[in-house]
Amino acid sequence: xxxxxxxxxxxxxxxxxxxxxxxxxxxxxxxxxxxxxxxxxxxxxxxxxxxxxxxxxxxxxxxxxxxxxxxxxxxxxxxxxxxxxxxxxxxxxxxxxxxxxxxxxxxxxxxxxxxxxxxxxxxxxxxxxxxxxxxxxxxxxxxxxxxxxxxxxxxxxxxxxxxxxxxxxxxxxxxxxxxxxxxxxxxxxxxxxxxxxxxxxxxxxxxxxxxxxxxxxxxxxxxxxxxxxxxxxxxxxxxxxxxxxxxxxxxxxxxxxxxxxxxxxxxxxxxxxxxxxxxxxxxxxxxxxxxxxxxxxxxxxxxxxxxxxxxxxxxxxxxxxxxxxxxxxxxxxxxxxxxxxxxxxxxxxxxxxxx
Numbered sequence: 001x002x003x004x005x006x007x008x009x010x011x012x013x014x015x016x017x018x019x020x021x022x023x024x025x026x027x028x029x030x031x032x033x034x035x036x037x038x039x040x041x042x043x044x045x046x047x048x049x050x051x052x053x054x055x056x057x058x059x060x061x062x063x064x065x066x067x068x069x070x071x072x073x074x075x076x077x078x079x080x081x082x083x084x085x086x087x088x089x090x091x092x093x094x095x096x097x098x099x100x101x102x103x104x105x106x107x108x109x110x111x112x113x114x115x116x117x118x119x120x121x122x123x124x125x126x127x128x129x130x131x132x133x134x135x136x137x138x139x140x141x142x143x144x145x146x147x148x149x150x151x152x153x154x155x156x157x158x159x160x161x162x163x164x165x166x167x168x169x170x171x172x173x174x175x176x177x178x179x180x181x182x183x184x185x186x187x188x189x190x191x192x193x194x195x196x197x198x199x200x201x202x203x204x205x206x207x208x209x210x211x212x213x214x215x216x217x218x219x220x221x222x223x224x225x226x227x228x229x230x231x232x233x234x235x236x237x238x239x240x241x242x243x244x245x246x247x248x249x250x251x252x253x254x255x256x257x258x259x260x261x262x263x264x265x266x267x268x269x270x271x272x273x274x275x276x277x278x279x280x281x282x283x284x285x286x287x288x289x290x291x292x293x294x295x296x297x298x299x300x301x302x303x304x305x306x307x308x309x310x311x312x313x314x315x316x317x318x319x320x321x322x323x324x325x326x327x328x329x330x331x332x333x334x335x336x337x338x339x340x341x342x343x344x345x346x347x348x349x350x351x352x353x354x355x
Contacts, residue, residue, distance in 0.1 A: 001101055001130065002042055002079055008122055009038060017063075024056060028064070029117075035069040036117055043080040044101065053089050075116045083107050099123075104130045153233040154224035157240060158217050161267060164205045165213050175209050177263050185265040186248055188255045200252065204244035206265035216267040223274040227330075230281050235333045236274075242329060243273020243322040250321030262315070269318035273326030280330025 006025060010016065014027035017037075025040040039060065041048065048056075057074060064072050076096040078086045086098050090109045095116065098107040104127045108114065165174065172179040181187050184202030191199055207213040228236040247269025255262045279298075 001099070002040060004126060004130070005040060005077065005079075005099070005123070008126055009040070009119075012117075012119065012122070014038060021056060021059075026060060030069075033071050035064055035072045037064065037072060037074050038116075038119075039074065039076040041076055041078045043078050043085060048078075048086070048089065050089050050092055053093070097123075099127070104128070151225040151228045153236050154221060154228050157224070157237070158220055161205055161207070161213065161217060161220075165207055165210075168206070174207060180206060180208065180265055181263055185263055186251065187263050188252060188261040191252060192256070200245050200248040201241075203248055203265045204241070204267055204270055207267070208265060212266060216271055219271045220267060220274065223271065223278055227274050227277050227281070231277070231330075231333050239273055239277045239326055239329045239333070240270045243276070243325040244270030246325040247273065247318035247320075247322030251315050251318040254317040264315045264318065266315070266318075269315075269322030272319045272322035273329070276323040276326030276328075277330030277334070278326075280327050281334050284331065284334055 002025070006016070006027070009027045012029075014029045017026040017028055019026045023042045025042075026037060027040065028035055028037040030036075037060065039056070041053075041056075053076075057076075060074060061072055074095060076093065078089070078096065078098045079101055080086055080098060081100075081102050083090075083098050083100050090096060090098055090107070090112065094112055096112060097116075099105075100107050106120070106124055106127055114120070168174050168179075168183055171183075174180060177185075181190060183206065184199055185206050186199050186203040187196075190196050207216065224236065224240070227239060231239070244267060248264070251262070251264055251269070
């Protein structure tokens with residue numbers, strides 16, 4: 001907001017003057033023999049007492065006097081989230097206004113001037129525009145959340161998985177094998193008979209029940225956030241999609257070779273790819289990535305793999321395929337640089353042949 005007001009003052013013909021006080025910006029313009037100065041005081045992170053403000057005024061006036069100005073009118077604008085922080089000053093200082101940043105409004109006490117150099121109309125218009133733009137909407141909240149988050153791609157993928165799950169749950173049971181086949185789950189018979197190769201992709205976003213979804217999304221958040229920070233949004237999405245797709249392709253090949261039609265779905269091939277990429281990042285960083293050491297990375301991979309073999313109805317072929325794919329992509333896509341990260345958690349499957 002201070003930048004917007006600064007720009008407004010500059011458009012009104014004011015000139016910025018260097019200030020020795022970090023929280024105070026000084027603007028002035030000369031009208032005939034009158035020098036009009038505006039102090040833009042950032043009071044968001046401090047409370048200024050009337051005595052301290054008096055000292056600021058005195059210092060500013062002496063600065064202009066030293067430059068030969070004898071007729072000086074000094075006006076102040078206080079930016080604050082809490083009007084009461086400057087209530088004592090406002091009650092004493094006629095040439096001052098308070099800008100309430102929380103409500104985007106101009107506060108003028110009874111004892112203060114109604115206008116100064118015709119600045120009031122423009123300031124009130126600026127604040128009104130800012131107030132309208134800052135209204136909370138669902139779209140605005142979601143946009144701000146994704147744009148400001150350090151791992152927006154991970155959040156986006158989690159959101160897509162959740163939306164797909166909710167949508168399918170409204171149509172039928174995600175625990176019904178036939179229902180899941182009809183909506184894109186992996187099926188050897190359907191792929192080989194009808195050439196429905198798209199299932200290698202769609203199955204990545206389908207889950208058998210809430211427990212299956214929750215386990216995969218938790219793991220994706222824990223591991224995906226770290227990998228995305230390391231390689232960037234676009235490359236992370238590539239790791240996720242390729243690991244999930246190739247993991248499903250490996251699962252399909254094993255099903256074909258064994259002669260069994262296994263129905264499978266789930267994001268854990270992609271999640272295992274994320275784990276593999278994270279392992280590659282640790283290796284390329286000579287055994288450490290943030291708080292994750294080489295030893296911990298090895299234990300993570302081993303635990304993730306063996307936990308799959310210890311359970312029933314888990315598509316371990318998709319896990320291994322995704323893990324190896326992610327490992328290779330991690331070596332290809334990651335460039336060693338300073339980064340933050342850390343991880344913990346586990347990837348684990350439940351129900352049917354899930355991946």
